[in-house]
Amino acid sequence: MTTTGRNRTLRLTVQTSEMYGAFSPDRSRLLTGGDGHVPKVHIWDVETGNCLQALTGHKGPVAALAWTEDQRWVASGAFDGCVRLWDVGSGICVCVLESHRSYVRSVDFSQCPLLFAVVSDAGEPVTCATLPIFRRSR
Numbered sequence: 001m002t003t004t005g006r007n008r009t010l011r012l013t014v015q016t017s018e019m020y021g022a023f024s025p026d027r028s029r030l031l032t033g034g035d036g037h038v039p040k041v042h043i044w045d046v047e048t049g050n051c052l053q054a055l056t057g058h059k060g061p062v063a064a065l066a067w068t069e070d071q072r073w074v075a076s077g078a079f080d081g082c083v084r085l086w087d088v089g090s091g092i093c094v095c096v097l098e099s100h101r102s103y104v105r106s107v108d109f110s111q112c113p114l115l116f117a118v119v120s121d122a123g124e125p126v127t128c129a130t131l132p133i134f135r136r137s138r
Contacts, residue, residue, distance in 0.1 A: 022065040031074050033062025041065070041076045043088065053091040057084055064107045077104025 019034040029052065030044040039062050041055040055076070064077030073094075077083045083104055085095040 020063050020065060022067060024067050024071050025069055026071065029071070031065045031067060031076075033058075033065055033076055033078070035061035039078060039080075041074070041084075041086070043074070053086075053088070055084075055086050055091055055093070057093050057096075058082060060103065064104045066107045066109055068109045069111055073109075075107040075109065077107045079103035083107055 019032055021030055021032045023030055023046075028046055030046055032042045032044065033039070038056065039058040039060060041053075041058070041062055042051050043053040043055070044050065045052055055074075058076065058078040058080055059082075060079030062076050062078045064075075064083075066075045068074070072088055074086045074088055075083055076086070081098065081102060081104065083097040084093050085097075086092065087094050
């Protein structure tokens, strides 16, 4: 990491030419995805620049990312048409939503993570899902 006054530059060791990111609600971690040879989602410590988790499972570039407010769960959407929900603590993929015909453009959680929204390609409806995984994890 490089620090210049109040600005800091993180040099992340990723194998991708395009990267997408989303800060955790408390800004302590950065969630990234991209178009590497083996698509991965990474969770980084913003202070140290260390990789905390490398999450694998997508078959195409990862371009949509979101955190829950409590920072226990993240979602990733990719060009493979899948959305994956991950447990931040364990790095385990707890749910895969595969019903999208095209790549996933955006994912987001409501303030209560039982409700989840997915935006895919033009012409496809916005998907709002109730996720049972969150009911039993609270």
